Amino acid sequence: METRLAPSSPGLPPWLNIGMRVALAVFGAYGFGVLAGAAFVRGLPFASPRDAVAFSLMLGFLLDACAVVWVFAAATVLRAALGLFLPALFLGAWLHFSG
Amino acid sequence: MLPPLRFDQPRPLRLSMAWLHTWTGLLLGWLLFAIFASGSLSFFRSEINFWMHPELHRLRDDARAIAHARRILEREAPDSRQWTITLPGPRDPTLFVAWRVDGASMASSATARAQDRANAPTGGQRRPAHGLRPETRRLALDPSTGEILKLREGSGATFLFRFHFQLHGVGWFIGRWIVGVAAMIMLVALVSGVIIHRNIFKDFFTFRPNKGKRSWLDAHALVGVVSLPFHFAITFSGLLLLGALLMPSVVRSGYSNVPNAPNFTMDIRGGRDRFNLAPPSGKPAALAELAPILDAAQNAWGGEKAGSVVVTNPGDASATVAVIQTHGNSLANRGVARRALFDGATGARLETPIEASPSAIVAVWNALVTLHMGRFATPLQRWLLFLAGVSGTLMIASGLIMWRVSRFKTPGRSEDAPFGYRLVEVLNVSGIAGWLVALGAYFWACRLLPDALAARGDWEVRVFFLAWVVSFVHAAFREHLRAWVEQLRFSGALIALLPLINGLTGGAPLFRSVVAGPWQVAGFDIFALAAGALLLFVARKVHQAEADDSPITDG
Amino acid sequence: MTLPNTLFFALTVAGLCFLSLGVERHAKQVFAKAPPREHRHARSALGAAMLALSLASSVQTSGVSIGVAVFFGTVAVVSIGVALTLAFRPRLLRHLGAVAATVALFAFLAGFFS
Numbered sequence: 079m080e081t082r083l084a085p086s087s088p089g090l091p092p093w094l095n096i097g098m099r100v101a102l103a104v105f106g107a108y109g110f111g112v113l114a115g116a117a118f119v120r121g122l123p124f125a126s127p128r129d130a131v132a133f134s135l136m137l138g139f140l141l142d143a144c145a146v147v148w149v150f151a152a153a154t155v156l157r158a159a160l161g162l163f164l165p166a167l168f169l170g171a172w173l174h175f176s177g
Numbered sequence: 178m179l180p181p182l183r184f185d186q187p188r189p190l191r192l193s194m195a196w197l198h199t200w201t202g203l204l205l206g207w208l209l210f211a212i213f214a215s216g217s218l219s220f221f222r223s224e225i226n227f228w229m230h231p232e233l234h235r236l237r238d239d240a241r242a243i244a245h246a247r248r249i250l251e252r253e254a255p256d257s258r259q260w261t262i263t264l265p266g267p268r269d270p271t272l273f274v275a276w277r278v279d280g281a282s283m284a285s286s287a288t289a290r291a292q293d294r295a296n297a298p299t300g301g302q303r304r305p306a307h308g309l310r311p312e313t314r315r316l317a318l319d320p321s322t323g324e325i326l327k328l329r330e331g332s333g334a335t336f337l338f339r340f341h342f343q344l345h346g347v348g349w350f351i352g353r354w355i356v357g358v359a360a361m362i363m364l365v366a367l368v369s370g371v372i373i374h375r376n377i378f379k380d381f382f383t384f385r386p387n388k389g390k391r392s393w394l395d396a397h398a399l400v401g402v403v404s405l406p407f408h409f410a411i412t413f414s415g416l417l418l419l420g421a422l423l424m425p426s427v428v429r430s431g432y433s434n435v436p437n438a439p440n441f442t443m444d445i446r447g448g449r450d451r452f453n454l455a456p457p458s459g460k461p462a463a464l465a466e467l468a469p470i471l472d473a474a475q476n477a478w479g480g481e482k483a484g485s486v487v488v489t490n491p492g493d494a495s496a497t498v499a500v501i502q503t504h505g506n507s508l509a510n511r512g513v514a515r516r517a518l519f520d521g522a523t524g525a526r527l528e529t530p531i532e533a534s535p536s537a538i539v540a541v542w543n544a545l546v547t548l549h550m551g552r553f554a555t556p557l558q559r560w561l562l563f564l565a566g567v568s569g570t571l572m573i574a575s576g577l578i579m580w581r582v583s584r585f586k587t588p589g590r591s592e593d594a595p596f597g598y599r600l601v602e603v604l605n606v607s608g609i610a611g612w613l614v615a616l617g618a619y620f621w622a623c624r625l626l627p628d629a630l631a632a633r634g635d636w637e638v639r640v641f642f643l644a645w646v647v648s649f650v651h652a653a654f655r656e657h658l659r660a661w662v663e664q665l666r667f668s669g670a671l672i673a674l675l676p677l678i679n680g681l682t683g684g685a686p687l688f689r690s691v692v693a694g695p696w697q698v699a700g701f702d703i704f705a706l707a708a709g710a711l712l713l714f715v716a717r718k719v720h721q722a723e724a725d726d727s728p729i730t731d732g
Numbered sequence: 733m734t735l736p737n738t739l740f741f742a743l744t745v746a747g748l749c750f751l752s753l754g755v756e757r758h759a760k761q762v763f764a765k766a767p768p769r770e771h772r773h774a775r776s777a778l779g780a781a782m783l784a785l786s787l788a789s790s791v792q793t794s795g796v797s798i799g800v801a802v803f804f805g806t807v808a809v810v811s812i813g814v815a816l817t818l819a820f821r822p823r824l825l826r827h828l829g830a831v832a833a834t835v836a837l838f839a840f841l842a843g844f845f846s
Contacts, residue, residue: 095184108361115427125536128444131431132542135420138427139413143364147372150197151190382752382815399815404808508797544797553798557737561805568808 095155103149106162110169111142117169121176191373198369199580201362203601206577207608208359213573214612215341216411217566218334220551220559223268224697225334229623231684232329234698238265238320242272243467243486245323249316250274250491251464253301258454260488261313262467265320266503267556270695272320275301278312302328308440309449331623332634336641342419345638350422357419363412370401377402393579400568400575407565408572414545445542446511460494465524467498473526474500474517484514488521496521505553509540512553574609581605581657603652603660610664611648613712617671618644624682658723665716673709676702735843736793742836743786744806748814749829750779761822775829782833783807 090098115138124130145162152158182188182196218225227233246262254260254276263273301314317326339345343352371377381402384395401408421428421441432438439449467486475483484503490496498519505512510532518527535543547553551562581602585594594602622640626633652660679702680686687706690699752758754776760766790806791799817824 090185092181092183092185099184112424112426115424116430119427119431124538127431127435127438128441129536129538131428131441132445133538134427134431135417135424136413136542138424139361139364139416139420142361143368146365147194147197147368150184150193153187154185379755379757382748382755382758382811382818384815384819386819399812403811403815404804406804407808506798507795508801548801558798558802558805561802561809564809565805568812 090155098155099149099158102155102158102162103146106159107142107145107149110145110162110166111138113166113169113173114138114141117173117176121172194369194372198366198373201366201369202573202576203580205359205362206573207604208355209363210570210573210577210608211612212341212356212359213566213570214616215337217563217570219338219341220554220563220566221701222334222338224701225337227269227271227695227697228679228684228701229331229333230329231624231679231682233271233317233326234683234685234690234695236265236270236272236319236321236695238270238272242318242320243471245318245320246272246274246486247464247467249318249323249325250276250488253316254314255492258457258490260491262486262488264483264485266482266484267696269697270320271326272318272323273315274318275304275313275315278314309443309452311452329628330633332637333623336619336634336638342415345642353419353422357416357423360412360415360419361423364409364416367405367408367412371405374398374402390579390583393575393582397572397575397579401572404565404568408569410545411549411566411569414549417542417546418549445539454489455495455497457490457493458495461492462494462496462522464488464491464496464521465498465519470498470519470524471500473519473524477517477526478502478515481515491521494522497527498524504555504558505547508544508547508553509535511543512547512550514553577601577605577609602657603649606652606657606660606664607645607649610661610668611645611652613668614648614664614671615641615645617668617675620675621671621678624678624684658719662716662720662723665712665719669709669712669716671709672705672712675705675709735839735846736789739836739839739843740786740789740793740802741806741810742832742839743782743789744803744810746829746832746836747779747782747784747786748807748810749825749832750775750782752779752814752818753825753829754779758818758822758825761818762825779829782836785836 115134118134118137119130122130122133124133148161149158152161182192184193242264243262246264250257250260250262253274257276258279259277261273261275263275265272301316304313304315306312317328318324319326336345342356343349344355345352347355374380380395380398382399384392384399386392416423428441432441443449467488471483471486475481482503483500485501487499487501488496489499498521499516500519501516502514505514513532516529518529519525520527534540548562551559554562581598584598619637619641622637626636626640630636648664651664655663676687679698685695685698687699687702690696690702753762754772756766756772759772759775786806787800787803790803793799794802814825817828
């Protein structure tokens with residue numbers, strides 16, 4: 079079976095494609111959720127730490143699930159990864175600058 | 178068989194999600210079944226625990242409970258700063274008294290556990306301090322005589338409850354992490370399942386029986402969609418309950434700038450002030466009679482029954498008596514029940530301090546988490562929660578079975594199947610029917626193991642896992658449909674015979690409990706009969722399919 | 733069963749019965765020949781209205797949060813009942829909706845006298 083090249087894909091064999099997506103989903107999506115949670119906790123104004131943590135945990139888990147769906151829905155592995163890393167960069171910067 | 182999905186090629190969203198849904202389901206379905214099944218049963222933890230103790234089935238409440246409770250507390254804990262009296266109620270007719278032990282040393286967890294197991298009448302069952310929560314001791318009493326009851330040692334429904342969120346035998350940290358990961362994957366399975374479902378409204382009531390894979394798909398979609406709000410709420414709130422464990426850095430970031438920061442879990446449940454008591458005035462004053470106070474509260478509520486009474490600083494001039502209802506009236510405030518406050522020395526009604534309403538965020542958190550724990554529920558609401566859990570359990574089971582049905586052209590003949598397929602088959606039988614065999618065996622052990630057996634509770638749990646392992650081995654060596662029939666029959670028999678075991682080992686027999694109570698026992702026995710009968714009915718259907726290769730198991 | 737519970741349950745049963753008859757496939761199962769589209773739309777609308785009333789009744793009895801939860805839980809259980817009835821005894825649904833609606837009406841009226 080030959081691997082058909084998609085426009086921006088480096089031509090991964092199917093098992094590696096799936097393997098990388100699984101790794102992205104297991105570690106990347108989780109890390110994305112945690113990063114988003116931490117960024118919200120620090121970056122958004124809340125009435126109390128209790129509100130901040132409760133809100134951020136809820137959103138963190140939701141984003142984790144959405145990120146997993148994204149990783150497998152994205153047309154290519156590259157897009158899957160970029161879809162996680164680019165927002166993560168923004169969130170990381172936000173987290174860094176909100177102390 | 179379908180060619181595997183190529184992720185390196187363009188494909189519609191539905192196919193990617195179908196792949197994701199199938200794999201998340203296959204890898205963890207058997208574990209999620211156990212989590213959902215044990216969780217559903219845990220809604221009836223009190224009732225099941227009561228069934229497990231036949232020595233309690235004779236208890237009857239005749240409205241003198243509060244007087245007996247007060248008498249025992251004055252004798253056993255005259256110097257305690259807080260008494261809690263749990264009155265006989267719809268979940269359990271036993272009268273419980275507990276008291277707070279301040280200044281006790283923090284024993285190591287092993288000693289504490291051993292002491293908890295030793296249920297000596299004097300001294301009571303000890304619940305060690307945990308963080309800011311003080312140590313308490315608890316006694317079970319006969320509500321009509323005040324006699325202190327020595328409860329038989331056992332794991333009861335508490336084993337199923339703990340298994341539900343931290344499994345068993347791997348330590349609480351790893352156990353909760355595994356359950357947490359399973360919950361995260363369950364969330365993904367739910368989301369992907371909704372995405373791939375076409376016509377979610379048009380097919381809402383669709384169920385076409387006797388059509389093989391189509392019927393299994395209909396069943397899976399039916400139990401999945403009709404209680405979809407519950408499946409999302411329970412799965413998501415399960416994650417929230419484990420949130421501090423699964424995303425600790427988020428919690429840490431939130432409290433890093435707070436001096437003397439409370440633990441988030443404590444904070445979200447109302448803060449540490451819950452355990453702070455008003456200081457005693459130092460002036461002794463006899464505690465007023467509790468029965469008139471109880472009546473006053475119940476009259477003020479228009480007949481709503483009280484579930485518990487909490488006396489703070491008994492014997493002091495600043496004593497207060499709080500009478501609390503049996504069930505909550507809102508999810509947003511953590512399902513805490515309404516309370517009426519009285520002066521402990523005079524018995525006069527005090528104004529109940531207004532509890533601050535939670536913020537919107539905390540209200541949402543509370544609503545989800547309280548729904549999951551079900552502590553607010555009336556008996557009818559509890560049955561609804563239980564049935565929602567059962568529908569989730571059936572959703573998982575039907576999904577696993579559907580996978581197998583759709584992959585095999587000929588039912589029953591799976592010798593040539595790849596190892597992975599055979600593994601799924603064996604996990605299906607032992608994960609579903611086998612788990613039910615283990616459950617039946619566990620309940621039998623809880624009633625039949627001799628009282629004198631040391632570490633009786635541990636032996637009950639061993640029986641559970643032994644039965645589960647045996648069912649796995651059985652499923653591995655039997656042909657697939659035969660394994661299903663035999664395990665369904667065995668579990669059905671074990672569970673259907675539970676009322677008989679109950680009657681023969683000193684419990685209230687069914688013909689008496691349906692007429693005169695206790696209703697908790699009648700409910701358990703009737704449900705066991707119905708569940709057992711259902712399992713035997715299903716076994717018969719599978720047997721028929723096995724006999725004539727009918728479409729029930731055909732792809 | 734208490735009056736508010738009866739009202740709520742009857743409204744839920746009625747609502748779901750009518751909603752199911754608004755779906756073409758099920759209408760054909762129950763009525764042997766497919767009823768015209770306007771009838772189906774009318775049944776769907778009636779069913780939705782009854783479910784809305786049922787939700788309101790539940791919220792009135794138990795408050796918003798518990799009322800909504802009890803509503804969804806009851807809808808789940810009754811829907812499975814309706815689905816199984818459609819699969820095995822579809823003719824029963826011919827009149828079940830109307831019967832349940834009548835029970836609801838009586839329960840509602842009786843509420844004024846208790």
